[in-house]
Amino acid sequence: MRARLLMISATLFGLAGPMAAVVAPTAAFAQSAAAAVAVAPQYDTTHVYVAPADVDRFVQSFTATFGGQSTPQVVVNVLPVPSSTTSQLIQTPVGTVSLFGFKTPIPHPFGQERNGYLVKDMDLAIKQARMAGADVIVSDFPDPIGRDAVVQWPGGVNMQLYWHTKVPNYAPFQSIPENRVYVSNDRAAAFVKSFLAFSHGKVVSDDKKAPGAEIGRADGTYHRIRIESSFGKMVVLATDGHLPYPFGHDNTGYEVSNLQDTLNKAKAAGVKVIVEPVNSQGRTAALVEFPGGYVAEIHQLATAG
Secondary structure, three states: OOHHHHHHHHHHOOOHHHHHOOOOOOHHHOOOOOOOOEOOHHHOEEEEEOOHHHHHHHHHHHHHHHOOEEOOOEEEOOOOOOOOEEEEEEEEOOEEEEEEEEOOOOOOOOOOOOEEEEEOOHHHHHHHHHHOOOEEEEEEEEEOOEEEEEEEEOOOEEEEEEEEOOOOOOOOOOOOOEEEEEEEOOOHHHHHHHHHHHHOOEEEEEEEEEEHHHHOOOOOEEEEEEEEEOOEEEEEEEEOOOOOOOOOOOOEEEEOOOHHHHHHHHHHOOOEEEEEEEEEOOEEEEEEEOOOOOEEEEEEEOOOO
């Protein structure tokens, strides 16, 4: 989806200014290589689709939980084929959401892409994605301020790439959200190899016996790989697919300084805590469901708070 249209709206309506006052630079994600196509983590947006009737409730609950604000809502066609959706960008100090409330049926394969990454050069990004092993499942198409494409990585992981004729200017996040990618044990190695080649990222941890309690299976283990790149943070969760609900539905993890305070704000705003906090290896995490059905992980590191 066209997160870039929403980003332009954020600039036009002054959203970048207030956000700049509450976030601080994160030096860890400086550009890693001249050939890298990533811009910065603050231009990664999670794509959230809800029914039109749930849009306003989602915006209110998300900003009440994490702070920040939304651009004004518009009704547009954001696809290369006929469709209509409400569209707005929600920026918070801990992550950004591109929110869509489709008034028409959603054309395939849109709605299955987990997030959007801003790239410096669309032609180069598509070339590098293909060379790294991705399929381009939606060929690039123009929009009023740039171009878009959707790629699929080994393991069936769909992501959007987008490019602006003029790069937006957003302050870095206070804490960088975590792209949570569930893949099969069979395809984990292929996904990691492919994404690392594309992102110029690095593996920061690789635990083949991570505690199963982190994915709702206290009696077992799973394979967890953490990656950092100029696109941001990612955790790859390689499993046998025997996941109790809601694990696997959480495609973004938000880092906060005080988990309990955040959960209290969330519950007061109508958010359901569907997995109570679990402590594991230096972090405490819970899963929540926002109005409209969006499931997210929220965590606090042991050194925070």
